[in-house]
Amino acid sequence: MVNDPARVKLVELAERRSVSLSALSKLIGRNTTYLQQFIRKGSPRKLEENDRRTLARFFGVAESELGGQEIEDKSYAQSKGGLAKGWIDVPRLALGASAGPGALADDDAPVGHLRFSEGWLRELGLQPGALAALSVAGDSMDPTLADGDEILVARADVQFGGRLRDGIHVIRRDGTLLVKRLLFEREGRVSVISDNKAYPSEADVSLVEVEVLGRVVWKGGRI
Structure with a gap:
């Protein structure tokens, strides 16, 4: 596995929720091996914005935990009135x-x-x-x-x-x-x-x- 905080976090979240990487790949509209390639081979280099946002909302975490910018997380939290917390x-x-x-x-x-x-x-x-x-x-x-x-x-x-x-x-x-x-x-x-x-x-x-x-x-x- 490519040792990068966003990839490590994604694996951790998937294991905690007991959902497979292939199922998560389907969730974001990709082929079933997409996230396995992302985790193990580093391709793509980073998640595309829409994919990252979908996964972050699915797991209830900030986008920055999956490689997004902190400013994106603040904007998302403000648009939701802080709903994600709790x-x-x-x-x-x-x-x-x-x-x-x-x-x-x-x-x-x-x-x-x-x-x-x-x-x-x-x-x-x-x-x-x-x-x-x-x-x-x-x-x-x-x-x-x-x-x-x-x-x-x-x-x-x-x-x-x-x-x-x-x-x-x-x-x-x-x-x-x-x-x-x-x-x-x-x-x-x-x-x-x-x-x-x-x-x-x-x-x-x-x-x-x-x-x-x-x-x-x-x-x-x-x-």
């Missing part, structure tokens, strides 16, 4: 968590972000770097979650000490992404529940068959 931009993923027949989870690229108060997240005991937002597809979790709702998901391997608890989770089964209510009634076994009684639920499923990606900790949607 706020966390959580990556919004392109994929949807299906509450119906199931959606293939083959693209984890962020397509934007949802902004949350850092203090509010910490009051809930949530680690900002372990969060992602995505939309719900389907109605199998009605009335708890409706089609099109946005959900905030805390990574299962980081949040809550890595312990699995009863609640609504995003899971992957056979390459398909689902949002379901999970009941951990016996060690190594789980019940996979659809809140909408029109859909089937499954009892006593082996955890070997279910990859628990994260727990749903917040929802938002249209009225």
